[in-house]
Amino acid sequence: MSLLSYFFGNKPKTASVAKERLSLIIAHERGGNRAPDFLPDLQRELIAVISKYVNVGPDDIKVQLEKQGNCEILEVNITLPDQQQPK
Amino acid sequence: MARVIVITSGKGGVGKTTTSASISTGLALRGFKTAVIDFDVGLRNLDLIMGCERRVVYDLINVVNGEANLHQALIKDKHCENLFILPASQTRDKDALTEEGVEKVLKELEHMAFDYVICDSPAGIERGAVMALTFADEAIVVSNPEVSSVRDSDRILGILQSKSRRAMEGREPVKEHLLVTRYSPKRVEEGEMLSYKDVQELLRVPLIGVIPESDDVLQASNQGTPAIHLKDSDVAAAYQDVIARFLDEDRPLRFVTYEKPGILKRLFGGK
Numbered sequence: 001m002s003l004l005s006y007f008f009g010n011k012p013k014t015a016s017v018a019k020e021r022l023s024l025i026i027a028h029e030r031g032g033n034r035a036p037d038f039l040p041d042l043q044r045e046l047i048a049v050i051s052k053y054v055n056v057g058p059d060d061i062k063v064q065l066e067k068q069g070n071c072e073i074l075e076v077n078i079t080l081p082d083q084q085q086p087k
Numbered sequence: 088m089a090r091v092i093v094i095t096s097g098k099g100g101v102g103k104t105t106t107s108a109s110i111s112t113g114l115a116l117r118g119f120k121t122a123v124i125d126f127d128v129g130l131r132n133l134d135l136i137m138g139c140e141r142r143v144v145y146d147l148i149n150v151v152n153g154e155a156n157l158h159q160a161l162i163k164d165k166h167c168e169n170l171f172i173l174p175a176s177q178t179r180d181k182d183a184l185t186e187e188g189v190e191k192v193l194k195e196l197e198h199m200a201f202d203y204v205i206c207d208s209p210a211g212i213e214r215g216a217v218m219a220l221t222f223a224d225e226a227i228v229v230s231n232p233e234v235s236s237v238r239d240s241d242r243i244l245g246i247l248q249s250k251s252r253r254a255m256e257g258r259e260p261v262k263e264h265l266l267v268t269r270y271s272p273k274r275v276e277e278g279e280m281l282s283y284k285d286v287q288e289l290l291r292v293p294l295i296g297v298i299p300e301s302d303d304v305l306q307a308s309n310q311g312t313p314a315i316h317l318k319d320s321d322v323a324a325a326y327q328d329v330i331a332r333f334l335d336e337d338r339p340l341r342f343v344t345y346e347k348p349g350i351l352k353r354l355f356g357g358k
Contacts, residue, residue, distance in 0.1 A: 013278030018234050019285045026241045026289055 039063050046076065055081055089197040091204045093223040095247075097239030099210030101231045102268040105304055106326075107207035108136045109315035110227065113330035115170035116315075119202035122161065124173040124192075126219035127209035128184055131175035138165060138311025139172055148176035151188030157195050166316060171201075184218050193222050212246060220251055225262040228292060231269045232281035237289055240265075244290065264295035266329065271300045272345035283343060296329035298322055299342040 043063045050056055062077040094107045104125075111123035124147060125133035134140040139162045145155035150173070157173075164170035173192075176183060196204050208219035220226060226247055230240040244263065248254055251261050267283045274280035283297045301322045307314040315326040321342050328338045 015275070015278050015281050015285070018281055019289070022234055022237055022281075022289050025238060029238075029241065030245070 039065060046078075050078060089193070089201045089204050090224050091193060091206060091222050092225045092227060093206040093208055093220045093247075094227050094229060095208040095216065095220055095243050096229040096236070097210065097212065097216075097243040098231075098236045101229050101236050102298065102304070103210070103229050104133050104136050104207055105308070105314055106227065106229050106266060106268065106298075107133060107205050108313035109323075109326040110330065110333075111170060111203070111205040112164070112167055112313040112315050113326055114203050114205075114333075115164070115167040117330065117334065118169065120169045120200060121203045121205065122171045122173060122196050122201050123205040123207060125175035125207050126184070126215050127175050127207065128181065128215050129175075129177065129179050130209065131177055133207050134162075134172065134174045135311060136308055137172050137313060139174075140311070143174045146174045146176040147192065148178055148183045150192055151183070151185065157192065157199070166312070181214055184215060186218065186221060189218050190222065212242060216243070217246065217250055220247055220261075222252055223247070223261050224253070225264065227264045227266050227295060228290070229266050229268055230286055230290065232267060232271075232275070232283065232286055234281075237281070237286055240290055244292065263292045264333070265290055265292040266296050266298065267294070268298040269300045270297045270343065272343055276345040283340075294340075295332050296325060297340055297343050298325045298329075 043061060046063065047056065047058055047061050050061065056078065060079040060081075062075075064075045064077075066073045066075060092110070094103050094110065096103050104127075107123055107125075111121050115121045123133065123137070125131050126147070127133070128148065131146070134143050142162050145160035147160070149155040150157055150160045161171040161173055164172060193204060206219040206223065209215040220243075228240050228244060230236050247261050247263065253259065253261050265287055267286050270283060271280055275282045283294060287294050299321050301320065303317050303320040303322045304314050307317055307322075314320070314322045315330075317323040325342055328341060331338045
C-alpha cells in the first residue's frame with residue numbers, strides 16, 4: 001500500500017484532514033450547547049412516569065444526548081432500587 | 088445612529104488589530120466619522136499599528152473612570168480627517184473595564200455624531216473580549232485558514248450569539264461577517280491549507296473578504312501605517328474590497344487563485 005502510494009504519489013492532502021477534524025469538533029461543541037434545552041423536562045417527566053410503577057428517586061434517572069458524527073444518541077439510564085416494591 | 092462593529096477572533100495573532108486599523112481607516116476615507124477603540128487592556132497595541140503611540144495621553148480606562156473626558160482622550164489620526172483612536176490602558180487591573188463604563192463611552196461617541204465605532208477585541212474569551220462584543224451591531228470575525236483559529240472563531244460566534252446585548256435582549260441578532268486573513272492561494276492549491284470556502288462552510292457565516300498572506304503587513308506595522316494605505320499592495324486592495332462589500336457594494340473576490348509564475352519570472356525572479 002505504502003509502496004503503491006509512493007509510486008502514484010497520492011500523499012494525503014492535509015487540508016482535507018483539517019476540514020474533517022474541524023467539522024467533527026465544531027459539530028460536537030455546537031451540539032453540546034444545544035442539547036440541554038429539552039433534556040431537563042424529559043428527565044422530569046420520565047421520573048414521574050417511572051415512579052408510578054417503580055420506586056425511583058430523581059437521581060436514579062440520567063438522560064444524556066451524545067453526538068457521534070451525524071448520529072445523535074439519546075441515552076436514558078435508569079437505576080432500579082435493590083428491592084423492588086410494587087406500589 | 089453610531090454603528091458599533093467588533094473585530095474579534097478568539098485566537099490571538101490572526102490579524103484583529105491589523106484589520107481594525109485598516110477597516111476604520113477605510114471607513115474614514117469614505118467620509119464616515121469613525122472611532123476605533125482598543126479593548127486590549129494591559130496589552131495595548133492599536134496605537135503602534137496606527138502610528139500614534141507617542142501622542143497617547145489618556146486612555147479608555149481614564150474615560151471610564153472619569154479622569155479624562157472623551158475629547159481629551161481621542162487621538163486624531165495623522166492620515167485621515169474623520170478618524171479618531173481611543174487607546175487601551177496599560178493597567179494590569181483587568182476589572183477596570185466595566186459594562187456601564189463601556190456603554191457610557193459608546194453613548195457619548197454617539198452624541199459626538201460618530202457614524203462608526205470599531206471595537207478592536209483582545210484575544211481570548213475573557214472580560215476584555217466580552218466587553219468588546221457586548222454592544223456590537225455587527226461583528227467581523229477574523230480567521231486564519233488553520234484548525235485552531237477556525238475552532239476559536241466558532242467559539243467566539245457562540246459567545247456573540249449568547250452574550251451580546253442584542254442576543255440578551257432578544258433583538259435582531261448581531262450581523263456577522265467572516266474575514267479570512269493570511270491566505271495563501273498557492274498552499275490551498277497544493278492541498279496544504281484550508282480554502283476560504285472550507286472555512287466558510289465550517290463556520291456558516293457570510294464571507295466579507297479574503298486577505299492574502301503578505302510581507303506588506305509587517306512593512307505597514309513597522310511604520311505605524313495601516314495596511315490599507317500601502318501603494319500597489321494586494322493587502323491594501325483586499326481591504327478596500329472589504330470596505331466596499333461592507334457598504335453593500337458588489338465586489339468579486341480577488342487574490343484567491345494561484346497563478347503559476349511564468350518562465351521569465353521564474354528565471355529572472357521578480358517581486
